[in-house]
Amino acid sequence: MHQKGSDPVWCGGLLERGAELAALEEALAAVRGAREGRLALIAGEAGIGKTSLLRAFHDAHADAPTFRGGCDPLFTPRPLAPFLELADASGGPLAARLARAGTPADVLAVLSEELPRRGPALLVVEDMHWADEATLDVVRLLGRRLEALPLLVVLTYRDDHLDRVHPLRVVLGELSSPAVRRLSLGPLSPTAIAALAGDASVDADALARRTGGNPFFVTEVLAAGGAEMPETVRDAVLGRAARLGAAARRILDAVSIFPPRAELSLLEACVPGYPDGLEECLASGMLHPEGAAVAFRHEIARVALDGALRLHDRVELHRAALRALGRALPPDPGRLASHAEGAGDRDAVLRWAPVAAERAAHVGSHREAAKQYARALREADGLPPEQRAALYERRSYECYLTDQMPEALEARLRALAAHRLRGDRLREGDAHRWASRLRWFLGENEAAEREARAALDLLEGLPPGPELAMGYSNMSQLRMLARDAGDAIVWGERAIALAERLGEHEILVHALNNVGTARFQAGDPEGRATLERSLDLALVGGLEEHAARAYTNLAAQAVEVRNYPRADDYLGRGIDYCREHDVDSWRLYMTGWLARSHLDQGRWDEAAEAAATVLRYPNPAAPSRIKPLTVIGRLRTRRGDPEAWDPLDEALRLAEGMAELQRLAPVAAARAEARWLAGEVDLVAGETEETLDLALRGGDPWAAGELAVWRRRVGLRDELAAADLAEPWALELAGDAEGAAARWDAIGCPYEAALALTSAEAEEPLRRSLAVLERLGAARTAAAVAHRLRSRHGVRGIAVGPRAATRANPGGLTGRELDVLALVSEGLRNREIAARLYVSEKTVGHHVSAILRKLAVPTRGQAAAEAARFGIGKR
Amino acid sequence: MNLYAILRRSGWSSAAELGEAAERSTRVGEQMPDDVRWIRSYVLDEGAGSVGTVCVYEAESPEAIRQHASRAHLPVDEIIPVADTVIVRPDPQPAATA
Numbered sequence: 001m002h003q004k005g006s007d008p009v010w011c012g013g014l015l016e017r018g019a020e021l022a023a024l025e026e027a028l029a030a031v032r033g034a035r036e037g038r039l040a041l042i043a044g045e046a047g048i049g050k051t052s053l054l055r056a057f058h059d060a061h062a063d064a065p066t067f068r069g070g071c072d073p074l075f076t077p078r079p080l081a082p083f084l085e086l087a088d089a090s091g092g093p094l095a096a097r098l099a100r101a102g103t104p105a106d107v108l109a110v111l112s113e114e115l116p117r118r119g120p121a122l123l124v125v126e127d128m129h130w131a132d133e134a135t136l137d138v139v140r141l142l143g144r145r146l147e148a149l150p151l152l153v154v155l156t157y158r159d160d161h162l163d164r165v166h167p168l169r170v171v172l173g174e175l176s177s178p179a180v181r182r183l184s185l186g187p188l189s190p191t192a193i194a195a196l197a198g199d200a201s202v203d204a205d206a207l208a209r210r211t212g213g214n215p216f217f218v219t220e221v222l223a224a225g226g227a228e229m230p231e232t233v234r235d236a237v238l239g240r241a242a243r244l245g246a247a248a249r250r251i252l253d254a255v256s257i258f259p260p261r262a263e264l265s266l267l268e269a270c271v272p273g274y275p276d277g278l279e280e281c282l283a284s285g286m287l288h289p290e291g292a293a294v295a296f297r298h299e300i301a302r303v304a305l306d307g308a309l310r311l312h313d314r315v316e317l318h319r320a321a322l323r324a325l326g327r328a329l330p331p332d333p334g335r336l337a338s339h340a341e342g343a344g345d346r347d348a349v350l351r352w353a354p355v356a357a358e359r360a361a362h363v364g365s366h367r368e369a370a371k372q373y374a375r376a377l378r379e380a381d382g383l384p385p386e387q388r389a390a391l392y393e394r395r396s397y398e399c400y401l402t403d404q405m406p407e408a409l410e411a412r413l414r415a416l417a418a419h420r421l422r423g424d425r426l427r428e429g430d431a432h433r434w435a436s437r438l439r440w441f442l443g444e445n446e447a448a449e450r451e452a453r454a455a456l457d458l459l460e461g462l463p464p465g466p467e468l469a470m471g472y473s474n475m476s477q478l479r480m481l482a483r484d485a486g487d488a489i490v491w492g493e494r495a496i497a498l499a500e501r502l503g504e505h506e507i508l509v510h511a512l513n514n515v516g517t518a519r520f521q522a523g524d525p526e527g528r529a530t531l532e533r534s535l536d537l538a539l540v541g542g543l544e545e546h547a548a549r550a551y552t553n554l555a556a557q558a559v560e561v562r563n564y565p566r567a568d569d570y571l572g573r574g575i576d577y578c579r580e581h582d583v584d585s586w587r588l589y590m591t592g593w594l595a596r597s598h599l600d601q602g603r604w605d606e607a608a609e610a611a612a613t614v615l616r617y618p619n620p621a622a623p624s625r626i627k628p629l630t631v632i633g634r635l636r637t638r639r640g641d642p643e644a645w646d647p648l649d650e651a652l653r654l655a656e657g658m659a660e661l662q663r664l665a666p667v668a669a670a671r672a673e674a675r676w677l678a679g680e681v682d683l684v685a686g687e688t689e690e691t692l693d694l695a696l697r698g699g700d701p702w703a704a705g706e707l708a709v710w711r712r713r714v715g716l717r718d719e720l721a722a723a724d725l726a727e728p729w730a731l732e733l734a735g736d737a738e739g740a741a742a743r744w745d746a747i748g749c750p751y752e753a754a755l756a757l758t759s760a761e762a763e764e765p766l767r768r769s770l771a772v773l774e775r776l777g778a779a780r781t782a783a784a785v786a787h788r789l790r791s792r793h794g795v796r797g798i799a800v801g802p803r804a805a806t807r808a809n810p811g812g813l814t815g816r817e818l819d820v821l822a823l824v825s826e827g828l829r830n831r832e833i834a835a836r837l838y839v840s841e842k843t844v845g846h847h848v849s850a851i852l853r854k855l856a857v858p859t860r861g862q863a864a865a866e867a868a869r870f871g872i873g874k875r
Numbered sequence: 876m877n878l879y880a881i882l883r884r885s886g887w888s889s890a891a892e893l894g895e896a897a898e899r900s901t902r903v904g905e906q907m908p909d910d911v912r913w914i915r916s917y918v919l920d921e922g923a924g925s926v927g928t929v930c931v932y933e934a935e936s937p938e939a940i941r942q943h944a945s946r947a948h949l950p951v952d953e954i955i956p957v958a959d960t961v962i963v964r965p966d967p968q969p970a971a972t973a
Contacts, residue, residue: 173909182908605945608938632938641937642879642956854946856906 014056015192015215017049020183024057027181028064028152030858031120037146037179041172043159044185047216047233047300050156053185054124064152065121071130073259073299076356076372078334079134079365082125083107089291103364104137104582111142112149120150127299128157128168133402134365136171137582143175144579159184167367173616177849178858187213197222216298223285237304244284247277255287256305257317257342261295269324270317318342333359337375346379353379354391361398364582370398370407377411389418389427400438403585405621409438429458430467433474440478443622443657452478469498469507476514480521483661483698488518509537509546517553522699528554548578548586555590559597560662560702562726564748567597576842585624588614592627596666599631602750602776604639606814607631622654626663629654630670637674638751640780644674664691665703672710677780681714696724705729713759732756737765751776758785763793813854820847825864876912876933878957881940884919884927886950893918893926896949903947910939915966931957 014021020042027038042050058066067090069082078084087095094114101107115121125131125139142153162169188196193211194204196218210229211217220236221229224243230236241252254271255262268274278294281287286301287294296302309317321339325332326348333356340348357372373395380388392415399408416431436451452475459468476492479485492515499507512534519527535550537543551574558567571594578587592614598607611628629651636644648671655663668691675683688707695703705725708718709732722730728743737760744753750772757769766789773782789795813821823833830848834841852858855866887893897916904913912933919927934940937954944951 169909176906178906182905605942608942612936612938632936636937639937639941641941641954643937853906856902856946 014049014052015188015196017053017056017185020053020185021057021060023181023183024053024152024154025060028061028120028122031150031152034859035120035150037149037151037153039143039146039153039155039175039180041175041180041182042154042156042185043182044156045160045214046158047214047298048185048187049215050185051126051298052215054126054154054156058122058124061122065115065118066124067115067121068124068126070126070260071128071132071135073127073130073302074334074338076334076338076360076368076375077130077132077135078332079132079360079363079368080107080138081132082135083111083138086123102362104134104141107134107138108141108145111138112145112151116150120152122152122154124154124156126156128155129162129166131168132360132365133167133367134360134363136167137364140171140174141582143171143177143180146177146179170617176853178852178856188215188218189213193218216300220301233300234304234307237301238308240284240286241305244280244286245277247273248280248284249277251277251281252286252305253309253313254317255281255294255296256302256309257314257321257339259302260299261290261293263293265292266321266324267294270320315343319345322348334372337372341375346382349379350376350383354394357394357398366398366401370395370402370404373398373411385418385422386424389415389422392418393431396434396438403621405438405441409435409442412438425458426462426465426467429455429462429471432458433467433471436474436478440481440658441621441623443654445478445482445657445659449478464498464502466499466502466504466507469495469502469504470510472498473507473511473514476511476518480514480518481660481662483521483700485518485522485699489515489522492518505537505541506543506546509534509541509543509550512537513546513550513553517557520553520557527557531557544581544583545586548574548581548583548590551577552586552590552593555593556662559593559600560700562600562702562747562749564597564601567593571597572840572843576840585621588617589624592624592631595628595631599634600749600752603814604635604777608635611635622658623663626651626654626658626667630666634670634673637670637677638776638778638781640783648674661691661694661698661700661703665695665700665707668692669703669706669710672707676710676713677784684710684714685716692718696720699724701726702729705733708733728752728756732759735759741765751778751781754778754785755781758788763789763795766793813851817847817851817854820844821851821863821867824848824851824860825867827864876935878914878960879932879934879937879940880955880957881930881932881944882927882952882955883930883950884952885921885925886928887926889924890918890926893928896947899947900943900949903943906946907939907943910935911943 024040027040030036031038042053044050054068067086069085072078072081083098087098094110097110097114098107101110111123115123125135128135128139131139139155142149146153157168188208190205190208190213193208193213196215197204197207202222206229207218207221210231211221211233214233217233217236220233220240224230224236224239230239241249244252250271250273251267254267258266264275267278282289282294285297288297296305306314318339322336322343322345325336325339331352333352337349337352337356340352353372353376357369357376360366360372361369373391377388377391377395380391383391392411396408396411396415399405399411412431412434416428416435419428419431432451432455436448436455439445439448439451452471455471456468456475459471462468472491472495476488476490476495479491480488492511495511496508496515499505499511512530516527516530516532516534519530521527531550531554535547535554538547538550551570555567555570555574558564558570571590574590575587575594578584578590591610595607595610595614598604598610608631611631614624614628615632617624629647633644633648633651636642636647648667651667652671655667658664668688671687672684675681675687688711692704692707692711695707701724704720706729708720708725709729711718712733720733722734725733728740728747731743732740737756737758740756740759741753744750744756754769754772754776757765760766766785770782770785770789773785819837820833823836828836830841830844834844837844848860848863851863852860855863857863857866887896900913904911914931914933916928916930919929921927932940934943940954941951943949
C-alpha cells in the first residue's frame with residue numbers, strides 16, 4: 001500500500017486534487033478575511049469525484065458552519081430541493097423561516113440572514129445540472145448579491161451533457177465576476193490509478209484505459225473483482241450487486257426507485273423481510289446511511305440498478321411506495337405523483353400531479369409545474385371536458401411563463417376545443433384571445449389577427465365583462481404593433497372605457513400602454529404622457545409585467561426617434577426594475593434594445609456584449625432575438641468579421657414571420673449595408689423595396705429615411721417628399737452631406753455621421769469619415785472609404801488600421817467605465833461616484849462589476865492599481 | 876464552439892512585450908472559459924525586432940474573440956473561420972516555451 005501522507009498524488013485523502021483543494025482553501029480564506037462572498041463552480045463528469053472533493057474539504061474545515069443540499073435526479077425535481085434539504089438537516093429558525101419562504105427572493109433573504117449567524121459559512125449545492133427553476137433563480141440572485149455575503153458558495157455540476165440550451169448554462173454565463181472561481185475535475189492519471197488499486201492484482205494501465213480515469217468507475221471495477229474487467233460502469237455496478245445475497249439485492253432494488261434517497265420507514269413498508277440484507281448493503285459500501293435514510297454511493301449506481309429492474313417488479317415497488325407515502329403526513333404531492341405514474345395508477349396521478357404543479361408554481365418553479373400538468377394530462381382522457389380544459393389552461397400558462405411558446409399554444413388550443421365542445425362561449429372566446437397572443441410570440445402575425453377577431457366575435461355577443469375588455473385591448477395591441485395607430489387607438493379606447501367601468505385595473509394599464517404607444521407612432525406628443533400614466537399605475541399596483549412593458553415601449557419609442565439620452569434613461573431604469581423583480585423575458589427584450597442603442601452611439605463592444613447576453617438564452621421568443629441578431633450582423637459587417645450573414649438571415653426570417661415594420665426596417669437596412677460593403681449593389685433594391693413602402697405607409701420617417709438613403713447610395717432614385725423623412729436622412733438625400741453629418745453628430749450617432757460624409761465629393765470630408773470609422777473599429781467600412789479616396793482623389797499611402805479600435809482604450813474598458821475607474825482610484829464609494837456622474841448608485845455598481853471583470857481583478861484596490869498602470873486616476 | 880485563425884500582425888516591438896501579452900491573454904481567457912479557448916499560436920518574425928502572431932482559437936463567436944482581445948489588450952487584424960484541419964506532422968518543438 002502507498003503511504004498516503006507522503007505521496008504527492010495523495011492530498012487530503014484524495015488523489016490528484018491538490019490544486020482544487022488549494023483553490024477552495026484560498027476562497028475560504030478570502031471569505032474569512034475580507035468578509036466578502038466567494039463562489040466556486042466545480043465541474044466534471046459523473047463519478048469524477050466532485051462530492052469526494054467537497055467531503056475532503058469539509059473534513060479539513062469542520063469548524064466552518066456548513067450547509068449542504070443536493071438537487072433531485074427526478075424528471076420533475078422538487079422545487080427548492082437543496083435548500084429544503086439543508087434546512088431539514090439544520091432545523092431551528094432556518095428551517096422554520098425557509099418553510100414559510102415563497103419566492104426565490106424570500107429564500108435568498110432567509111439564507112443571507114441565517115447562514116452566516118455563526119461567522120463565515122460554507123454553502124454547498126450539489127448536482128446543479130438537475131436543479132429546478134426556483135433553485136436556479138436563488139443561485140442567480142446569490143451570484144448578484146455575493147459581495148455582501150460572508151459565504152463561500154460551492155456549486156457542483158456535470159458538464160459532460162450540458163448542452164447549449166441547458167438552463168444551467170444561462171445561469172453559469174451570468175456568474176462571471178472576480179469572486180467566481182471555476183474548477184474542472186479531470187480524469188486520474190495511470191499513476192494515481194495504480195495508487196488506488198494498491199496491491200490488488202490489477203493491470204493499472206488497462207484499468208486506466210477502460211475507465212477513462214473516472215474514480216467511481218475505477219473503484220467499482222476494483223470492488224466487483226472477478227476475472228474479467230467489466231466493459232462499462234453499469235456492468236461493474238451490476239456485477240458488484242450480483243455478488244450480494246438475495247435479501248440485499250431486494251433492498252438495492254427498492255432503494256433504486258427512491259431517488260435521491262430512501263427513508264428506512266419506506267423500505268420497511270415496501271420490502272418483504274426488511275431489514276434482512278440492509279446491513280450487507282451498508283457493509284459492502286454500495287449504500288451509505290444518510291440520517292434515517294440510505295442512498296447509493298453514487299447516482300450512477302442507482303440508475304444502473306433501476307435500469308436493470310424487471311418491469312413487473314418496478315411497478316410493484318412503485319405501488320408499495322405509493323401506499324406507504326399516501327399514509328405519510330403531510331403528503332408530498334411531487335413524490336406521490338411520480339410513484340403514481342410508475343405504478344400506472346391513473347387516479348392517483350390525477351389526484352397528485354395537479355397539486356404538485358400548483359405547489360411548484362407557487363414557489364416559481366414554473367417549468368416543473370408545466371411538467372406536472374403534462375403528467376396529469378397524459379392520464380386525463382377519461383376526465384370530463386371541463387376538468388381537462390382547466391388542466392390544459394394551467395399547463396398553457398406555465399409554458400407561457402417559461403418561454404415554451406409552441407407547447408403553450410398547443411395546450412391552449414386543446415382547452416379551446418374542449419370549451420367549444422361544451423358550448424362555453426365565454427371561455428372559448430378568452431382562449432382565442434390567449435391563442436392570439438401566443439401566436440404573436442411565435443411570429444405568426446396573420447394567425448394572431450384571426451384569433452383576435454374570433455375572440456371578439458364570440459365575446460361581443462355576451463354581456464360585457466373582463467374577457468371582452470381584454471379582447472379589445474389585445475386587438476389594440478396587435479394594431480399598434482402593426483403600426484396602424486388609428487385602429488389601435490379606437491380599440492384601445494373601447495378597452496379603457498370598459499375596464500374603467502368594470503374596475504379592472506390591470507386591463508386598464510394594458511390598454512393605456514397600447515394607446516400611448518400608438519399615439520407616439522402617430523406623432524402625438526401626448527403619447528408619452530399616456531404611457532407614463534400606464535407605467536405609474538403599473539408601478540403603484542405592483543403589476544410587474546405591465547411595468548416592464550411600459551418601460552420597454554417608452555424606451556423603444558425613444559430609440560426609434562433617436563432620442564438616446566431618454567432611451568438610455570428608460571432602458572437603465574427598466575432593466576434594473578426587471579432584474580430586481582426577476583421579469584426575465586422583458587429584461588432580455590430591453591437588453592436587445594440596449595444593444596441597438598449602444599451600436600447607434602458608437603459603443604460597439606458594449607453593443608456586442610448586450611446582444612450576446614440575449615442570444616445566449618436558449619429559446620427567447622422571436623421578438624427578443626431579432627434586434628440583437630441585427631446588431632451582431634451589423635457589427636460583423638462593419639468590422640469585416642466572418643459569419644455576418646447567419647444572424648442577418650435568421651433576423652430576416654423571424655422579421656418576415658412577424659411582418660411588423662419595427663422588426664423589418666432595421667433588418668432591411670442592415671442587409672442593404674452588408675450588400676453595399678460586399679459590392680453587391682444591385683441586390684440593395686430587393687432588400688429594401690417592400691419595407692420602404694411599408695415605412696412610408698406606416699408614416700415612420702426614420703425607417704423610411706434610412707432605407708431611402710441606402711437606396712440612393714447605390715444609385716437608386718425614389719420620388720419622395722422630404723416631409724416623409726427624418727431630417728438627417730432628408731439632408732443627405734438633398735445632397736447636403738455636411739449638414740447631415742452635423743445633425744448625426746448632434747444626435748450622437750458617429751457611424752451615421754461618417755457614412756453621411758461619404759456622399760461628399762471632396763477629399764477632406766472623406767478623410768474625416770475615414771478617421772471616425774477607424775476609431776470605431778469599422779475596418780471593412782474604412783477600407784471602402786479608403787478605396788474611394790484612392791480611386792477618386794488619387795490619395796496614396798493611407799494606412800487602414802483596423803487595430804485602432806482595440807487599442808483605443810486600455811483594458812478594453814469603455815469610455816464610461818474609464819470615468820468610473822478614475823473615480824474608484826480616487827477612493828470614492830459607489831454613492832459618491834453616482835452623485836458625481838448623475839447616475840443611479842446601481843448603475844455605478846454595474847460599471848464597477850464590469851471593470852473588475854474586464855481587468856480580471858478581485859478588488860477595487862487592485863483595479864486602482866491597474867488604473868495607475870494605464871496612467872489614469874489619482875490625479 | 877468554432878475554430879478561428881486570428882491574425883495579429885506586427886503587434887509587438889519585442890519578444891518580451893509579446894510574453895507579457897501572452898500572460899494577459901491567459902489570465903483573461905481563464906475568466907471566459909465558455910466563450911474562448913486558446914489552442915495555439917505561431918509567432919511571426921516581422922523584421923526589425925517586431926513580432927506578430929497567427930493564433931488559433933476556439934470561440935463562441937467573432938465577438939467573443941474581440942472581447943477577449945480587447946480585455947487582454949491584444950490587437951486583431953483579421954478573424955478567419957477555420958473550415959478544416961489537416962495535420963501532416965506534429966509541430967516541431969517550440970524554440971522556447973512562452
